[in-house]
Amino acid sequence: MNIQTRLALPLELNLGLDVSRYAEEFLKNGHVRIPHILNSGALELYRHLDAEANWMQLINKPGGGAHEIPRDEWRKPRMPEKARISREMYENACDGFQYCYSALRVPGKDETCMDPVLTQISRLLSEPDVKGMLSAITGISDPVFTDGQVTSYGPGDFLTGHDDDLEGSGRAAAFVLGLTPQWRLEWGGLLMFHELGEVPFCGLVPQFNTLDLFTVPRYHSVSLVSPAAPRQRYSITGWLSRK
Template sequence: MDVPVSVFEGQPVDEQARLIAMVHEGARDGFQYVYDRFRIGYGVQTGEAMPQALAELYTLFNSEPWLDFARRLTGDERIAHVDAMATRFGPGQFLNGHNDHHEKAGRLYAYVLNLCPRWRAEWGGLLLFKDDAGEVVEAFTPGFNVLNVFRVPQAHAVSMVTPFAGAPRLSITGWWRTHPLSLSPPPISAAHGGGGPRSGGGGEPRARWMGSPPPPSFGWSPSPASGGGDGPVTPRAWPPTSVPPTGSGGRGCWSPPGRSWRRSPPRRR
């Protein structure tokens, strides 16, 4: 559910708390999420106003040099399109476990371009990977200009950002796909994969994305228009000049300034 930030923040505090409580109730034993996002690709294709840096980053991601980098990194020649959304996780925001499965979306790999100049693991916002039993087997702390890439479907989550975090968790995220999607926004249940209620999109570019529809007292309901994102994000784009060993895939962390690669191969039992 994309709730425009202006709508959410324009509500009385008790109404905001009521909606968040609904999200928390669903998160206790199921799939839920709440964070801010801006769908960059959709905005570029529809002429939505956005910071120039975001539009330029989307162009970079879909340039042949970048696509070639993605193919060499993964060893997968099927990669033909990169979508992107700017995300912001503030205190109390999170993304419960899911696997990104979407049968017709052509998703091959998920990525997170971290944009956090300073981050402590104690602040939460960790990218968690889970095994079939739901146990956390690996975690990545947000950094700056660090690219996390992993094959999908694969169970993962983003832990809740703590109330004492010293900054929001900023990133550009999306999927490396076999083909671009149509302009129509997907149902929310399919956006991450692995559960969640079905709903339409938002109504303005700055949107708080959450897994529960607002109560009638909000005086607002979703429209078929797309929403997404929050806040100006200025990424430092980097031209890939070399790639790490490809190996068998799995998941890893690619940090261009140090040219370092840390990859965890699929676990074998």
């Protein structure tokens, strides 16, 4: 399947996977990691995201809602209110749910946006054969792609523990499609699976062109990205929901 975009190569999902093997692993562990998920277009997609100028820094507020700040503004040392926002963010992270990362929204199936690449990502994920493969692996009948984002974690970004179980959403599985080449363990940004109040039992280093699928609800977090990280941790994230 070829999805034509302004990329140098079309995005092409790898439909030659050993679906039965991955379905067995998902059923057993509630999680599966699938390498080489795209046959082509992954590197071009990474380069497109790395050149994107419209990233928004998202930081949730303790009382509800979120700050949405252009990432270039957030990175300025003297940005007004940055010290206050940072202080509130770290205080809330001590014992509450907190996130700090930048993102681009992936439009819904029938939506378009200014960036045709984001539109094509949405259409790719909604293709019948893609949905069929994801259904076979997860056991979700006719899954619906919802609430997609392209996320970018840089130095200081993180996501504290949560389980994605939003009432009324129908979320049955979450996915993370990793798009960062050559990431090192000590740079942080690990996808962590753990039980509430317990030591993490699984920390996954970001991998390029790799899809992580896991059940909802499942407690997880993204560890703090180190100031030593020389590049951004990119991924496409979202949920598979039941109709």
